[in-house]
Amino acid sequence: MESIYLIQHGKAFDEKIDPERSLTxxxxxxxxxxxxxxxxxxxxxxxxVHSGKKRALQTAEILAKHLGVKSVKAIEGLNPNDDPSLIAGRLSELGDRVMIVGHLPHLSKLASLLITGNPNTQLIKFRYSGVVKLSLTNGQWVIEWYITPELIKY
Known part of the structure; x- marks a missing residue:
């Protein structure tokens, strides 16, 4: 495992409008x-990899299309309130360069767990479609960069 990209799904419809919560x-x-x-x-x-929820799947499919990624799959442990240690313990099984499309608060807790060892230390304020790259350096996960839609408009 050399790097992971954590991305919050794109903005989705409210459950009252669309029970499946498709992307807007x-x-x-x-x-x-x-x-x-x-x-x-x-x-x-x-x-x-993604949670299997429609908004995460749609986000993953858009990313795969533009990045030329053939392998897109739903896995357990990426739902909003899942324990981040479950996926943290399986990262090496997923590959060297993995993109995880997920939800809050799970993504925030996963990033914090990997970087500090404590899932409750909020380091990154995720935003819809925002992506953070974490790299493994000397056995420690570090933030390499964080990009949001607002940052790339300029």
Whole structure:
């Protein structure tokens, strides 16, 4: 395992409007912009994993399309309130370069757990379609960069 990309799903419809919580047009647009930017800076991943929820699947599919990733799969342990240690313990099984599309508060807790060992230390304020790259350096996960849709508009 050399790097992981943690991305919060794109903006989705409220459950009252769409019980499956599909991505909104804005969510699709912002996720596409992020995917195009990641392709432009030559991000390469072996696999994109997601929670299986529709909004995460749609986000993963947009990313896969623009990054040329063939392997997109739903896995257990990525739901909003899942224990982040479950996926942290399985990272090496997923590949060297993995993109995880998930939800809050899980993503925030996973990032904090990997970097500090404490899932309750909030280090990153995730945003819809925002992506953080973590790299493994001398046995320690570090934040390499964080990109949001707002940052790539300029």
């Amino acid at each position: 047009p804005e969510g699709i647009s912002e996720t596409t912009a992020i995917a195009l930017h990641l392709a432009k800076i030559n991000v390469s991943v072996d696999v994109i």
